[in-house]
Amino acid sequence: MTDVMEQNGGANGSGAISNGAGTTGPTGSVPATGTTEPDAANRIAEIRVRIDEIDSSLIELWQERAALSREVGATRMASGGTRLVLSREQEILERFRAALGADGTQLALLLLRAGRGPL
Structure with a gap:
């Protein structure tokens, strides 16, 4: 699987351990939430829980x-x-394009392919 690059340039999945609430990676330089402000880090962790629930759905x-x-x-x-x-x-x-624009078209193409296979 391809690693996801975080905004700081580090690769997600590079061995950094995080609880999502500001825990730093092994180097101790950049928190997993991208901020050292505790209230912001906690809010980010809360939001990420919901994002993970949505992803599962x-x-x-x-x-x-x-x-x-x-x-x-x-x-x-x-x-x-x-x-x-x-x-x-x-x-x-068209339904996806109307609702989501160009990204909707791409999403619909992926959905269609998942159901019928490649053309």
Whole structure:
């Protein structure tokens, strides 16, 4: 997996140990929250808990959506239909683009691929 670069230039996953509330890495130079102010560090840690909960939900929903999409495709093909329906894909792309802009289009493309595989 690719390491994520933090704003200070250090790689996340480089061995630094953090509780999310300002604990420093092994070098002791930069807190894991990016601040040495205790109130800010605590607030960041609280927010990160919610972010992690949202991430877990997104992963679960992603997996459920992909499974349902695969089921739709298998059912359609088993009944003599096509592998995919381009008008449906365009509808999904437009919905995500309208709600999220260009990033929404990219997200929709990833969702579609997760459900039907590459074209």
